[in-house]
Amino acid sequence: MSQLYDFEINSLQGKPMNLADYAGKVVLVVNTASKCGLTPQYEGLQALYEQYRDRGLVIIGAPCNQFANQEPGDAGTIQGECLINYGVSFPITEKIEVNGKGTHPLFAYLKKAAPGTLTNAVKWNFTKFLVGKDGQPIKRYAPTTKPGQLVADIEAALSA
Template sequence: MSAPIYDFTVETLKGQTTTLAPWAGKVLLIVNTASKCGLTPQYEGLEALHRKYADKGLAILGFPCNQFGAQEPGSADEIESFCSVNYGVSFPMFAKIDVNGDTAHPLYKFLKDAAPGILDTKAIKWNFTKFIVGRDGTVIDRVAPTTAPAEIEARLVELLG
């Protein structure tokens, strides 16, 4: 039986519908991203982790979101081009979604319930909030937006075994 996280339907930047099932059995780092944010350079660190550990079972999944200061205004093609040209992003990126409010994507409702923030708050505070999911599909932790990808590398390596 698969973990519930793998059943969520998501749309790729290319407009294809899939679930998270292709990433079952991997350590996931799920991140809400933005192209015009002070934290946008984290794409570089995320890509570095992807290149270093993808073959060991790490999957980084990027979900653009425009809910924080309208810092992801672009179309899917613009987001893809920006990420590729500026940061060489080769990890999977998905269609723009909402992560908070009534229109929040069901995946993010699940993640926020499974790993609340400080003082049990559910809302995502800003771009580049990261969720770590274990190989068994269990949501392990929520990581603050300002925490650089390199700062969680050791933890990810430990989970990769």
């Protein structure tokens, strides 16, 4: 059986991120976009990261341009949007695809392990996947679910 820690993805700077480095931590994987109506969720994600990182929470943002071209920039542009506008300090991956033939293997795994409503496709930017300390997905959250609404589930995962 696969787990989150079996995957590798490149960072926004193009360096390999071995997700095995996060073994034993709770991980929240989010497909992100800088030009989306939901982009202000970066602020809430950063707040969660600051509140819980010392207890073992890792947030991984994965930029994606598959939804209305809302992440059109290159790595430098994406980094500027995240850092300058929202002070993001959690890891951000390279721009990836979350649906279709080019789906990154990490998202293929997450979608299968935490199915969506009606279909397993990621429906929009800021779909969130909470993964437990054992590397197994716990829950998928809709794009409109605000980061603050995940607190009880994050607390439970960190206490497990």
